[in-house]
Amino acid sequence: MEAFENVLSTAPGRLMVNEKAAVPCIDACVAAAFACTACADACLAESQLDMLRHCVRLDMQCADICAVTARVLARAFDGEKAVFRAQVEACALACAACATECERHSHEHCARCAEACRKCETKCRDLLRTMGAAARA
Amino acid sequence: MEAFENVLSTAPGRLMVNEKAAVPCIDACVAAAFACTACADACLAESQLDMLRHCVRLDMQCADICAVTARVLARAFDGEKAVFRAQVEACALACAACATECERHSHEHCARCAEACRKCETKCRDLLRTMGAAARA
Amino acid sequence: MEAFENVLSTAPGRLMVNEKAAVPCIDACVAAAFACTACADACLAESQLDMLRHCVRLDMQCADICAVTARVLARAFDGEKAVFRAQVEACALACAACATECERHSHEHCARCAEACRKCETKCRDLLRTMGAAARA
Amino acid sequence: MEAFENVLSTAPGRLMVNEKAAVPCIDACVAAAFACTACADACLAESQLDMLRHCVRLDMQCADICAVTARVLARAFDGEKAVFRAQVEACALACAACATECERHSHEHCARCAEACRKCETKCRDLLRTMGAAARA
Numbered sequence: 001m002e003a004f005e006n007v008l009s010t011a012p013g014r015l016m017v018n019e020k021a022a023v024p025c026i027d028a029c030v031a032a033a034f035a036c037t038a039c040a041d042a043c044l045a046e047s048q049l050d051m052l053r054h055c056v057r058l059d060m061q062c063a064d065i066c067a068v069t070a071r072v073l074a075r076a077f078d079g080e081k082a083v084f085r086a087q088v089e090a091c092a093l094a095c096a097a098c099a100t101e102c103e104r105h106s107h108e109h110c111a112r113c114a115e116a117c118r119k120c121e122t123k124c125r126d127l128l129r130t131m132g133a134a135a136r137a
Numbered sequence: 138m139e140a141f142e143n144v145l146s147t148a149p150g151r152l153m154v155n156e157k158a159a160v161p162c163i164d165a166c167v168a169a170a171f172a173c174t175a176c177a178d179a180c181l182a183e184s185q186l187d188m189l190r191h192c193v194r195l196d197m198q199c200a201d202i203c204a205v206t207a208r209v210l211a212r213a214f215d216g217e218k219a220v221f222r223a224q225v226e227a228c229a230l231a232c233a234a235c236a237t238e239c240e241r242h243s244h245e246h247c248a249r250c251a252e253a254c255r256k257c258e259t260k261c262r263d264l265l266r267t268m269g270a271a272a273r274a
Numbered sequence: 275m276e277a278f279e280n281v282l283s284t285a286p287g288r289l290m291v292n293e294k295a296a297v298p299c300i301d302a303c304v305a306a307a308f309a310c311t312a313c314a315d316a317c318l319a320e321s322q323l324d325m326l327r328h329c330v331r332l333d334m335q336c337a338d339i340c341a342v343t344a345r346v347l348a349r350a351f352d353g354e355k356a357v358f359r360a361q362v363e364a365c366a367l368a369c370a371a372c373a374t375e376c377e378r379h380s381h382e383h384c385a386r387c388a389e390a391c392r393k394c395e396t397k398c399r400d401l402l403r404t405m406g407a408a409a410r411a
Numbered sequence: 412m413e414a415f416e417n418v419l420s421t422a423p424g425r426l427m428v429n430e431k432a433a434v435p436c437i438d439a440c441v442a443a444a445f446a447c448t449a450c451a452d453a454c455l456a457e458s459q460l461d462m463l464r465h466c467v468r469l470d471m472q473c474a475d476i477c478a479v480t481a482r483v484l485a486r487a488f489d490g491e492k493a494v495f496r497a498q499v500e501a502c503a504l505a506c507a508a509c510a511t512e513c514e515r516h517s518h519e520h521c522a523r524c525a526e527a528c529r530k531c532e533t534k535c536r537d538l539l540r541t542m543g544a545a546a547r548a
Contacts, residue, residue: 007175007253010245012182030167037211038144040334044327045149053318058491060314060334061483065498067204068479072472074174080469080508083501087476090497097491108147116144177471181464190455195354197451197471198346202361205342209335217332217371220364224339227360234354281446281527284519285453304441309418311485316422341478348448382421390418 017076018130028123029070035116036063042109062098092124154213155267162260166207169257173200176250199235229261291350292404302397303344309390310337316383336372366398428487429541436538439531440481446527447474453520473509503535
């Protein structure tokens with residue numbers, strides 16, 4: 001998202017994380033947080049809610065974790081690498097769990113949520129790779 | 138943001154809010170939440186931090202309120218109109234307060250944050266107008 | 275909650291809100307946010323989930339709004355009175371809506387959640403009264 | 412916190428986490444989230460803010476991560492063990508980083524914040540130990 005890049009690039013000093021990897025990750029976290037929140041709400045309107053209990057829960061968990069991960073990454077000018085890494089790892093896992101569940105349902109909101117979660121998982125993994133590399137350097 | 142519209146439009150049932158006004162408002166809330174979080178962090182890296190105390194605080198307050206408002210609106214299929222309205226009103230006020238402060242500083246991150254907040258304030262006011270209209274109907 | 279009072283009382287400067295009213299309100303917001311989050315999750319495990327759709331949604335909405343209101347109030351040394359007031363008003367309304375719904379169900383988690391929400395609504399209204407008084411002074 | 416235990420114990424089904432370890436961890440997360448939010452705000456009112464830049468940032472990061480960890484744990488009736496574990500690990504690391512920084516400053520709000528963070532770090536580690544045990548069982 002252009003808006004994210006714009007503000008990050010105006011800050012003095014150096015980012016703790018690789019901006020090229022962090023910006024798409026923030027973008028994907030925000031999109032997944034929204035998709036999960038909206039999917040949980042849409043599930044609660046489905047006639048066969050009974051089958052969607054686990055989906056609603058994983059949606060809520062994933063929405064919370066994605067939202068906080070985006071915030072943590074938006075504050076990336078300083079901090080502990082280990083904390084960033086652990087939070088992004090938690091986010092990748094939450095996205096994988098939510099996507100796996102959403103992929104089991106035929107609702108379109110589930111399909112779109114799964115897609116947003118898979119993308120976020122990928123971007124988290126991409127960012128983790130750059131963190132690992134930076135840490136070893 | 139296309140992503141937001143996509144998921145909202147796949148839900149069964151009717152939205153409590155006007156989708157044409159809610160989607161740009163969610164988009165603006167998310168962008169303002171990010172801009173405020175990043176602006177607070179960038180302020181903390183500026184040499185003249187002393188003059189930016191109030192700015193950091195209003196950034197943090199606005200980031201929190203915008204983020205929760207986006208979530209509340211993403212869950213718009215059901216609910217109390219009065220709660221939506223009060224939360225969107227709080228968001229418009231938080232954005233106005235933050236923008237007014239950011240506009241007093243020459244840092245580019247402040248300028249971009251002010252812009253994101255003014256846009257969010259406008260989209261909140263637009264949405265409030267559709268809510269008022271719906272309520273009177 | 276003792277922990278909340280302890281930190282607030284160590285800050286330099288003056289609070290924007292009446293500490294005697296703000297501390298119980300923060301405490302009640304935190305308790306209600308937790309009760310709502312846990313009640314939504316417990317509802318999703320109930321056999322008659324169908325009747326609890328509206329309850330889960332209002333729980334999620336109320337949890338989000340209470341949590342952010344507690345944060346906003348914890349940052350009370352400076353800011354715009356109008357923003358505090360609007361956010362606390364949104365919180366009182368969200369609590370009232372959630373409590374009214376939870377009171378319709380016989381589950382013990384709903385009863386406890388309703389109780390936490392009613393208490394939070396009351397503490398928000400108490401705080402709003404002190405804000406109104408301060409604003410008029 | 413009594414309030415937390417009360418609601419958790421009324422849910423149908425079994426918790427994914429050890430309730431005896433989860434309840435004190437939720438309590439400690441909530442207290443640390445508040446202490447960090449209030450400490451950041453109090454730092455912003457200190458005359459020697461220049462020395463507290465890193466402290467404000469770690470406070471904000473820790474507040475966000477503790478708050479989301481409490482929410483994730485409050486929704487513990489179902490879910491992926493790996494996600495809980497990763498989020499609680501991120502929380503322990505964020506608390507350790509924040510406490511280490513706060514311990515370097517003589518302000519009373521920093522001392523109390525450090526104490527809340529150390530307690531939360533301990534409770535997270537206690538909970539992680541029960542999760543590891545359960546996973547091996």
